Amino acid sequence: MSYIEFRNVSKVYGSGETEVRALDGVTFYVEKGEFCVLLGSSGAGKTTLLNLLGGMDNATDGEILFDGEEITGLYGRRLIDYRRHAVGFVFQFYNLIPNLTASENVEIAAQLCKSPIAPLEALQMVGLKERADHFPAELSGGEQQRVAIARALAKNPRLLLCDEPTGALDYETGKNILKLLRDLSRQRGTTVMVITHNQAIALMADRVIRIRSGKIVSNDVNQHVIPVDRIEW
Amino acid sequence: MKTARMILKMTNRSIRSFFGRYLALFLIVFLSAGFFAGLKVTRPAMQQAGEDYLKQQEFYDFRLLCRTGFQTGDIRALEKIDGIRSAEGGLSADSMVRFGDRNMALRIHSLQEEVNLPSLTAGRMPEKDSECLADRRAFNTEDLGKKLTVDTAASDQAANFLSRTEFTIVGLCDSPMYLSAERDSSTAFSRQLDGYLYVPEGAYIHLIFTEADLTADVDEHIYSHEYDERIDQLKEKIEEELDKRSISAYILTRRENAGYLSFESDTAIVSGIANIFPLFFVMIGMLVCITAMTRMVEEERTQIGVLKALGYSSCAIRGKYVLYAGSAAMAGWAAGFFLGTWALPQIFWFAYSSIYGFSSLPYRFDPVLAIGTLAFVMAAILFSTMIAIRKELSGKPAKLIRPETAAYGKRILLEKIKPLWNKLSFLQKITLRNMFRYKQRLFMMLIGISCCCALVVTGFGVKDSLLPITSLQYDRIQNYQLEVSADRGKIAGAEEALKELAGIHACLPCSLSRVTLKAGGRAVDMASLYGIADYEFDELKRNASAEFPEFWDLGTAAFPGRGEAVICTKASRSLKLSPGDRMEIQMPGKDTIHVKVSGIFENYLGTPVIVGAGTIEEQTGSWEPDTILVKTGQNDMAEKIGRIPGVTTLSWLSETRKAADHALSCVNYIILMLVLFAGALEFVVVYNLTSIIGIPLGSLFHRAVINQIVVKNMVFADHIHPASYLFAILITVLFGIIVNLAMRRYIRRIPMAESLKAVE
Numbered sequence: 001m002s003y004i005e006f007r008n009v010s011k012v013y014g015s016g017e018t019e020v021r022a023l024d025g026v027t028f029y030v031e032k033g034e035f036c037v038l039l040g041s042s043g044a045g046k047t048t049l050l051n052l053l054g055g056m057d058n059a060t061d062g063e064i065l066f067d068g069e070e071i072t073g074l075y076g077r078r079l080i081d082y083r084r085h086a087v088g089f090v091f092q093f094y095n096l097i098p099n100l101t102a103s104e105n106v107e108i109a110a111q112l113c114k115s116p117i118a119p120l121e122a123l124q125m126v127g128l129k130e131r132a133d134h135f136p137a138e139l140s141g142g143e144q145q146r147v148a149i150a151r152a153l154a155k156n157p158r159l160l161l162c163d164e165p166t167g168a169l170d171y172e173t174g175k176n177i178l179k180l181l182r183d184l185s186r187q188r189g190t191t192v193m194v195i196t197h198n199q200a201i202a203l204m205a206d207r208v209i210r211i212r213s214g215k216i217v218s219n220d221v222n223q224h225v226i227p228v229d230r231i232e233w
Numbered sequence: 234m235k236t237a238r239m240i241l242k243m244t245n246r247s248i249r250s251f252f253g254r255y256l257a258l259f260l261i262v263f264l265s266a267g268f269f270a271g272l273k274v275t276r277p278a279m280q281q282a283g284e285d286y287l288k289q290q291e292f293y294d295f296r297l298l299c300r301t302g303f304q305t306g307d308i309r310a311l312e313k314i315d316g317i318r319s320a321e322g323g324l325s326a327d328s329m330v331r332f333g334d335r336n337m338a339l340r341i342h343s344l345q346e347e348v349n350l351p352s353l354t355a356g357r358m359p360e361k362d363s364e365c366l367a368d369r370r371a372f373n374t375e376d377l378g379k380k381l382t383v384d385t386a387a388s389d390q391a392a393n394f395l396s397r398t399e400f401t402i403v404g405l406c407d408s409p410m411y412l413s414a415e416r417d418s419s420t421a422f423s424r425q426l427d428g429y430l431y432v433p434e435g436a437y438i439h440l441i442f443t444e445a446d447l448t449a450d451v452d453e454h455i456y457s458h459e460y461d462e463r464i465d466q467l468k469e470k471i472e473e474e475l476d477k478r479s480i481s482a483y484i485l486t487r488r489e490n491a492g493y494l495s496f497e498s499d500t501a502i503v504s505g506i507a508n509i510f511p512l513f514f515v516m517i518g519m520l521v522c523i524t525a526m527t528r529m530v531e532e533e534r535t536q537i538g539v540l541k542a543l544g545y546s547s548c549a550i551r552g553k554y555v556l557y558a559g560s561a562a563m564a565g566w567a568a569g570f571f572l573g574t575w576a577l578p579q580i581f582w583f584a585y586s587s588i589y590g591f592s593s594l595p596y597r598f599d600p601v602l603a604i605g606t607l608a609f610v611m612a613a614i615l616f617s618t619m620i621a622i623r624k625e626l627s628g629k630p631a632k633l634i635r636p637e638t639a640a641y642g643k644r645i646l647l648e649k650i651k652p653l654w655n656k657l658s659f660l661q662k663i664t665l666r667n668m669f670r671y672k673q674r675l676f677m678m679l680i681g682i683s684c685c686c687a688l689v690v691t692g693f694g695v696k697d698s699l700l701p702i703t704s705l706q707y708d709r710i711q712n713y714q715l716e717v718s719a720d721r722g723k724i725a726g727a728e729e730a731l732k733e734l735a736g737i738h739a740c741l742p743c744s745l746s747r748v749t750l751k752a753g754g755r756a757v758d759m760a761s762l763y764g765i766a767d768y769e770f771d772e773l774k775r776n777a778s779a780e781f782p783e784f785w786d787l788g789t790a791a792f793p794g795r796g797e798a799v800i801c802t803k804a805s806r807s808l809k810l811s812p813g814d815r816m817e818i819q820m821p822g823k824d825t826i827h828v829k830v831s832g833i834f835e836n837y838l839g840t841p842v843i844v845g846a847g848t849i850e851e852q853t854g855s856w857e858p859d860t861i862l863v864k865t866g867q868n869d870m871a872e873k874i875g876r877i878p879g880v881t882t883l884s885w886l887s888e889t890r891k892a893a894d895h896a897l898s899c900v901n902y903i904i905l906m907l908v909l910f911a912g913a914l915e916f917v918v919v920y921n922l923t924s925i926i927g928i929p930l931g932s933l934f935h936r937a938v939i940n941q942i943v944v945k946n947m948v949f950a951d952h953i954h955p956a957s958y959l960f961a962i963l964i965t966v967l968f969g970i971i972v973n974l975a976m977r978r979y980i981r982r983i984p985m986a987e988s989l990k991a992v993e
Contacts, residue, residue: 051631056542058629077546083630084544091634095539099246108243111235112544155543 001068002029003191004053004159009062009072011048011214022048024214025062030193030207032067035185037205038195045214046195047163053193054161055083067158084112088152092164094144096136102147103132110154122154123147126180142173149180160185160192171233178204179228200233236549244556247529254525255561260917261521262565262610263572268910270570270599270606271577278578278597279500279585283412284455286592290350291319292409292487293446294464295471299482302441307478311445314474316467318450321347322442324434327419327426328391332381337371337427338419341383341391342410343434348446349410351431352591356404362435363397369405370414371428376402381430396438406431407591412492413499414588415892418882425888445482447471455487456497488759496589499896517681517914518610519617524677526558526621537625538633547626554622555615562614566607574598577906584902588895681918685911686965693904693960702837703893707886710836713784715863715874716745716884723879724858730877736867741777741784742766742858744849750800750842752808752816760804760840762818764856767792767845778845784862785843790832795851798828798844801836818842824853838893908964915968 011023022045030036040046051057052064055071064071066086074082088109096105103119110116123129126146136144145165152160162181166174178194182204185192194201202208203226210217248255297303297311303322312320324343329336342349344359344366354369356377367376380401385392408429416426449467453460464486475482487493530537540550575596582594625633648654654662719727724742731740744764750757763785767778778792790799798818800810810816810830818826826849850856871883 048631054542054631056629056634057631080544080546083542089542091539095535095634097243097536097539099250100243104242108239108540109543111239151543 001065003032003034003067004030005065006049006053007063007065009049009052009064010060011045011052011057012060021214023052023059026211026214026216027062028209028216028219030191030209032191033185033189034191034206035182035204036191036193036207036209037202038193038209038211039197039199039202040195040211041197044211046197046211048214049211050161050163050193050195053159054087054089055079056089085114085155086158088155088157088160090145090148090152090160090162090165092167094136094141094148094168096144096147096151098136101133101135102128102139102150105136105147106151106154109151113155115156117154117156119150119154122150125153125184126150140173141169142177145169145173145177146180149177149184153184158191160190162192162194164195164197166196166198175228175231182228198233200231203231204228236545237552240549240553240556244553244560247533247553247557248560251529254529255557257521257525257917258558258561258614259565259568260913261518262562262614263569264910264913264917265518265569266566266606266610267569267573268577268906269573270602271573271575273602274574274597274599275578275581276500277599278574278594279582280454280456280497281597282582282592282594283496283500283589285595286352287409287412287455287493290352290409291348291448292493293348294449294451294487295447295468296485296489297445297447297471297475297482298485299443299445299480301480302443303445303480303482304441307480308442308445310478311447311471311474314467314470316450316463316470318448319347320445320447321345323349323444323446324394324437324442325444326388326390326394328388328395329384330381330430331384332376333379336384338425339368339371340417340419340426340429341365341395342408342429342431343437344431345434345446348448349408351406351408354405354407356402359403359431359433362433363399363401364403364433365400365436366404366406366431367402368411368428368430369407372402372405374405377405378402394437394439395432397436400430400432400436409591410490410492412490412589412591413495413892414895415491415495417491418884425885455493461488494759495892495896499585499588517685517918519613520677520681521918522558522562522614522617523621526554526618529557530554530622530625534625535634538628538630541630541633551619551622551626554618558614558618559611562610563607566610570603570606574602580902580906584898678918682915682965682969685915685918685968686962689908689911689960689964700897703890703897705835706837706893707890710786710834711784711886712786713739713741713862713864714868714886715865716886717861717863717874717880718745718859718882718884719861719877719879720881721857721859724861727877727879728861731861731863731874734870734873736865736870738864738866739780739783740864741780741862743777743860743862744846744856744858745860746821748821748842749819750804750808750816750840751819752810752814755808757804757807757840760842762820763841763843764846764849764858765792765843766858767795767847770846770856770858781843784864787832787834787843790834793828793831793844793848795845795847796828797831797848798842799832799834800830800842801834801840803836803840804842805830805833818844820853822853826852838889912964912968915965916971 006026006028009023009026010021013020013022026045026049038046038049048057052059053066053071055074059072062072066082069082071082096102097108100108103123106119106122110119110122117125120129120132123132126149128143128146128150131139131143136147139147145168149162149165152162160181165181166177169177178201181192181194184190194205196202202222203224205222206225207219207221209219303311305322308320308322311317323345326341328339328341330339331337344351351366353366355374356366359365365381367381378401380399383391383395383398383400385395385398391398408431411429416428418425449464451460451463453463468484468486471484475484537550541547578594578597582590657665717727717731728740728742731737743766744762746762746764748760748762750760765778765781766776768776781792787799793799798816800816805811808816810833812830812832814830816828816830818828820826826844828844828848846856846858868885868887874880874883
């Protein structure tokens with residue numbers, strides 16, 4: 001059994017005439033410790049897939065397993081525990097809490113867990129320790145995203161989910177963020193899933209899953225992983 | 234718990250970064266709780282002050298008056314009655330007193346040791362028989378040390394009782410017998426007393442007490458039903474004791490004391506206002522809370538999503554908003570309650586000080602009111618917070634994180650009227666569209682401003698219905714100026730003499746008695762029964778009922794026939810009587826008259842009842858006039874009329890009118906406070922909402938709102954001048970403009986670049 005398994009998962013928004021099938025019978029697997037890239041164009045269903053895996057939304061049909069546990073069957077307290085202990089989330093627009101400092105933003109996540117990484121340590125891992133007392137508005141986009149990553153890391157999650165983490169960043173900053181994620185995955189053995197529509201990024205992944213119109217097109221293991229520094233796009 | 238600490242920290246930060254909104258919540262609770270609790274506590278606080286004062290000064294519960302006098306043994310026997318705490322004899326004499334070049338009518342009381350203690354406001358207590366305390370309302374501190382001389386030639390009572398005629402004023406005082414600034418009219422002189430003096434007992438010749446003052450062991454609050462019942466029980470025991478000792482005496486209770494009575498009715502004005510408020514509080518308070526919290530939750534939508542995604546439970550997230558709104562409400566309540574219950578009673582006490590001011594007003598803490606208002610405020614605020622966050626909190630985090638699609642901008646009806654729409658400027662078009670786009674906000678704004686304007690209208694309405702009542706009463710209803718009482722059998726002669734005086738336009742003899750009205754188990758005491766000669770009665774030899782309408786405007790009610798009575802609106806309401814119903818009139822003796830109500834007339838002050846003299850004679854066996862109603866254009870004839878043989882007292886309606894006007898003038902303070910309160914409320918409401926709509930609202934919008942309110946409030950307009958509506962509208966618009974000006978500064982402060990940059 002793989003670490004992550006999707007079995008015939010569907011997600012339907014709305015009903016009747018306005019029904020939208022965001023995911024349509026998705027089946028795939030990801031192994032433990034892999035750096036996995038989820039590739040697809042806008043509206044392909046990437047974010048929906050990630051949300052279902054993160055316990056942020058309910059699947060309409062099918063089952064999702066994580067580390068042998070059926071996510072699709074969780075609700076209430078157990079769903080909260082899953083979000084709390086298993087998953088770290090990095091959003092496209094960082095979504096930091098504006099009236100908390102960088103370290104406090106990390107702390108709100110760290111406080112929830114049994115074996116967290118200390119906020120300052122997490123910030124150090126993303127190279128932002130010296131800006132710990134700054135508010136989000138005082139940080140650049142890349143710095144904010146690094147705080148968001150530190151927030152996700154602080155929970156010491158088994159699974160790190162990143163939704164277009166470089167989408168709102170410039171080329172160089174985006175590259176740095178990706179390198180950071182890749183390195184962290186290597187060092188800590190965390191399974192990472194990154195959403196992107198950028199084909200080039202796929203070159204750095206252990207596994208590349210392509211999705212189109214709510215359906216899985218391919219699920220390949222990348223035999224020739226190229227370091228981020230050497231990828232140009 | 235760690236999460237609890239984080240929630241606390243986030244709440245704390247939210248308070249600081251959204252301080253304006255926090256302040257709005259604080260203010261609304263502060264204003265409503267403060268105003269409501271303050272108004273509610275004002276009357277009890279004032280009555281408490283009155284009660285404390287009367288207790289401290291040992292004001293009598295019973296005053297027994299006996300012409301032949303009480304022996305020391307009588308007083309001791311009265312004191313021994315079960316339920317009586319103390320009894321003490323007293324003396325008083327109405328005297329004309331020369332003071333400098335002034336001639337004053339003063340009541341001279343003997344200084345008692347256990348009852349009716351004067352409270353010193355200046356100077357000292359008398360130490361010698363030649364010293365006296367003087368009424369602080371008739372004298373001032375400059376009069377201390379000056380002498381006054383009793384004019385024994387003009388004062389029979391003083392000549393009979395006092396052993397000396399010259400007194401030095403050594404102190405000024407208030408007295409529990411004269412709570413208000415009003416002074417009785419003297420029975421010895423046909424005029425109003427100017428004040429009173431307290432002299433040592435030694436200044437009296439004989440110590441045969443014409444008065445006996447009793448205090449009772451009564452713990453019940455003054456003016457309470459329980460107190461009255463207790464007094465009635467004791468009164469019977471006193472009557473028994475007097476019968477046993479064969480003393481004939483009048484028993485007076487506090488109810489016969491003018492100051493004690495008026496204090497009750499004057500303080501009632503405030504509590505009337507307090508009762509119409511709760512509705513406004515609930516509506517505006519919840520309105521502000523719901524809009525403020527809805528907006529906050531909408532703004533923090535993604536944040537809620539993130540917290541949920543991180544693994545915070547709904548309960549913990551709800552805790553943040555509950556804490557935010559709850560702490561604002563708690564702080565607002567605490568500040569409002571204590572400031573309100575302290576300041577409002579003080580303001581009213583100050584307004585009343587020209588009439589009462591016998592002591593300072595102590596702070597009154599009402600635990601029931603405190604807990605009640607706190608519980609209500611918290612319940613209302615938390616309930617509206619729950620409503621505001623319910624929708625967002627139940628959403629899936631995935632949905633919350635996505636930015637919400639903006640409310641649809643729809644075409645509005647006005648756009649179809651092309652000529653008009655095309656004339657509007659860009660900003661006007663946006664304003665109009667936004668008004669309809671955010672219907673909930675429009676609706677909330679309507680309610681908010683309606684309530685504020687309604688409050689102002691209410692304020693003016695209260696003023697319009699209360700202030701003119703003396704004018705209605707004495708210019709339209711009672712069309713005479715003076716009531717002259719005379720001894721029995723002297724009425725015809727007095728009337729002849731009156732008619733010969735220049736300046737007297739018309740006279741009407743009648744009987745006037747204090748009676749109790751009873752019907753259907755209800756009773757109204759202290760009513761005034763006017764008996765009018767309705768046939769050629771022996772003494773008068775004329776039928777006066779034909780002249781009566783010139784003296785008293787009964788409106789549509791006809792003069793009552795035999796066995797009938799016409800009653801005033803107040804009596805009809807209190808006893809629930811309508812024409813055709815039967816009622817009992819309990820006369821001062823033991824007689825009771827049974828009558829049918831034949832009509833009801835408009836009346837604002839007092840409780841008059843009018844019957845024909847024949848009805849009284851038929852049912853009690855006799856009727857005698859004792860009062861003459863006089864129409865006169867002059868009011869300086871007291872002395873001339875007083876010299877007419879048989880005339881005992883004159884009561885000028887203008888004096889009663891002055892006293893009533895004085896008491897009603899405090900209504901102006903209430904209006905002022907209502908208007909200020911409405912203004913503050915509107916500020917909070919509009920401030921809170923304008924920041925949502927984000928575009929300054931034009932006067933156009935206000936006018937639309939106010940048109941609606943005016944129509945809505947027409948129903949409760951009983952006596953509201955059109956001008957009052959106008960004022961209310963102007964005031965509301967003015968407040969609105971002030972808020973908009975304040976908001977303009979706020980909008981200017983928004984940095985253009987930053988507000989465009991924000992992606993969240």
